[in-house]
Amino acid sequence: MTTKSVKAVKATKSPTNPERVNAILDILAKTYPGVVCALHHRNAWELTVATILSAQCTDARVNMVTPALFERFPTPKAMAAASLPEIEEMIRTTGFFRAKAKNIQGAAKVVTEEFGGKVPQTMDELLRLPGVARKTANVVSGSWYGLPLGVVVDTHVMRISRRLELTKHTAPVKVEQDLMRIIPQDRWIAFSHEVIHHGRQICIARKPKCADCTLEKLCNSEDKTWSSH
Ligand code: SF4
Numbered sequence: 001m002t003t004k005s006v007k008a009v010k011a012t013k014s015p016t017n018p019e020r021v022n023a024i025l026d027i028l029a030k031t032y033p034g035v036v037c038a039l040h041h042r043n044a045w046e047l048t049v050a051t052i053l054s055a056q057c058t059d060a061r062v063n064m065v066t067p068a069l070f071e072r073f074p075t076p077k078a079m080a081a082a083s084l085p086e087i088e089e090m091i092r093t094t095g096f097f098r099a100k101a102k103n104i105q106g107a108a109k110v111v112t113e114e115f116g117g118k119v120p121q122t123m124d125e126l127l128r129l130p131g132v133a134r135k136t137a138n139v140v141s142g143s144w145y146g147l148p149l150g151v152v153v154d155t156h157v158m159r160i161s162r163r164l165e166l167t168k169h170t171a172p173v174k175v176e177q178d179l180m181r182i183i184p185q186d187r188w189i190a191f192s193h194e195v196i197h198h199g200r201q202i203c204i205a206r207k208p209k210c211a212d213c214t215l216e217k218l219c220n221s222e223d224k225t226w227s228s229h
Pocket of ligand 1: 210216
């Protein structure tokens with residue numbers, strides 16, 4: 001996109017007008033081609049567990065814990081029958097380990113008893129698993145099943161969507177509704193991956209690297225550390 005056309009997009013009224021949103025989506029796709037989920041996993045169940053563990057924890061830390069956990073308890077059935085203290089000990093370093101262990105085992109029981117050992121694919125069914133809210137459900141449905149049921153809203157997606165004026169909300173469910181309204185459904189899965197990468201590398205929480213940001217010309221955030229316009 002030329003400087004002239006970026007300026008033209010910027011000049012249009014609403015920050016969520018389709019032309020501006022498409023310009024943002026194009027830049028994100030070009031900046032982060034082919035990005036995928038950073039949580040290591042080999043199936044839907046492993047991704048479900050890893051995503052539950054990733055709450056208030058880095059993906060790198062989760063990836064250090066999961067290989068041993070999945071070797072010891074390779075299936076939902078094995079996890080359902082595990083001793084809770086043993087799960088707690090294995091995931092201790094991810095934080096909030098008691099609640100997470102309870103949720104993982106609860107989810108394992110529901111997957112085993114109600115879904116024949118297979119992680120379900122619909123939003124309603126995924127939300128029946130303990131510890132699984134819309135974010136985790138969207139990660140699993142999007143990254144494993146390739147089904148865009150919604151948009152993953154984590155801390156990065158929340159912060160950057162607000163900085164780019166794609167939403168004014170602070171509640172994840174409301175932010176997701178705004179994003180689902182303005183982003184084409186076939187971009188929901190990739191959008192989250194791209195924005196999460198952008199949030200980790202460039203648009204970081206404390207001091208965003210605006211001088212290195214490919215979206216800078218389209219961004220009017222008060223948090224900017226540098227601006228060309
Ligand atoms: S210009 Fe700065 S605040 Fe805006 S998206 Fe880029 S890094 Fe984030």
